Amino acid sequence: MGQLTDASVILRFGYQAMRRAGLPTEEILTKAGVALNQIEVNARTPFSAQYAFWTAAEQVSGDPDIGLHLGEHLPLYRGQVIEHLFVSSGNFGEGLKRALAYQRLISDVLNAELVIEDQRCYITNGNSMNVDNLVNRHFSECFMSGVLRFFKFITEGRFQPIFIDFNFSEGASDNEYFRVYECPVSLGQAETRLYFDPSILDYPLWQAEPELxxxxxxxxxxxxxxxxxxxxxxxxxxxxxxxxxxxxxxxxxxxxxxxxxxxxxxxxxxxxxxxxxxxxxxxxxxxxxxxxxxxxxxxxxxxxxxxxxxxxxxxxxxxxxxxxxxxxxxxxxxx
Missing domain, CATH: 1.10.10.60 (Homeodomain-like)
Structure with a gap:
């Protein structure tokens, strides 16, 4: 694979999150070199542009935990083919496996897999994010919020994270992570992982439409x-x-x-x-x-x-x- 890219939805969600957070969106986008009309274009964007975006967002907002906090304002992930694929499935586990099979549709840097072993269960993105530390941290923290919100929506609030590992060493305080994610977080791990109870995999999805x-x-x-x-x-x-x-x-x-x-x-x-x-x-x-x-x-x-x-x-x-x-x-x- 050549240049890594993101789906246009990543840029649109980032823009909407900034607006909801009351940040000066135009100033951040201008500083990052992103034109407003790019947000409406349904074309993939180079992942390398994430560095300029997160640097500008951190500088303009003055918030060293901007990825974590922007994640709180992300809109619910809706209307994309992966969401339709997920909700058409019979239960959460089936939907998750199908979504992981097509995760590249969201971003080339996603390489997540589901691991079930010894009564524990987690999703890991491995150690594949060979990108700048600032991007790795802000993107990972923001994306984690989007994943948790979607999982809770799809299971009518039943999905609960048990523990989160991040593969970067500097981040927010323990209390701030717990406030946002509602579970403990550990930094400096070999892989980024989201641990949860394996029983949720059998949870039947109320929106399931097998014919679709x-x-x-x-x-x-x-x-x-x-x-x-x-x-x-x-x-x-x-x-x-x-x-x-x-x-x-x-x-x-x-x-x-x-x-x-x-x-x-x-x-x-x-x-x-x-x-x-x-x-x-x-x-x-x-x-x-x-x-x-x-x-x-x-x-x-x-x-x-x-x-x-x-x-x-x-x-x-x-x-x-x-x-x-x-x-x-x-x-x-x-x-």
């Missing part, structure tokens, strides 16, 4: 396939970036680089509603615009960097992309 289960499972499978196509396009872009200057950027060279046959690559890109030429053209266009707007590289050098063999070919392509010549575009952007 197959439909929701099919939808979840389709969403995962969409993500796989998203991964492939990102992989093709990276391969294009690494071969562009050599002038050897063809469908065949890129296919070879990502260990797939050219025919298979062509088919899979077609299934993702795009093509190799479209991705290549888009990559060259973005790169050319960036170099013209933000650097003083000569146009001749940019022709080379964008993988064109002739300046005339580059000029024609750029005119087609922007309806301007490279020189006109640079003057307007650098004015």
């Amino acid at each position: 289960l197959q439909l929701h499972e099919q939808l979840a499978v389709e969403k995962l396939q969409e993500l796989a196509r998203y991964d492939l396009v990102a992989e093709v872009r990276r391969a294009i970036g690494s071969t562009l200057e050599s002038g050897e950027t063809t469908l065949e060279t890129v296919a070879s680089q990502i260990n797939i046959t050219p025919r298979r690559l062509r088919t899979q890109l077609s299934e993702a509603n795009t093509s190799f030429q479209q991705i290549l053209s888009d990559y060259r266009c973005r790169l050319a615009k960036k170099l013209l707007a933000n650097t003083n590289e000569s146009v001749e050098r940019i022709v080379y960097l964008t993988g064109f063999s002739e300046p005339s070919t580059f000029y024609r392509a750029f005119k087609r992309w922007t309806n301007e010549t490279p020189v006109e575009y640079r003057k307007r952007k650098q004015r």
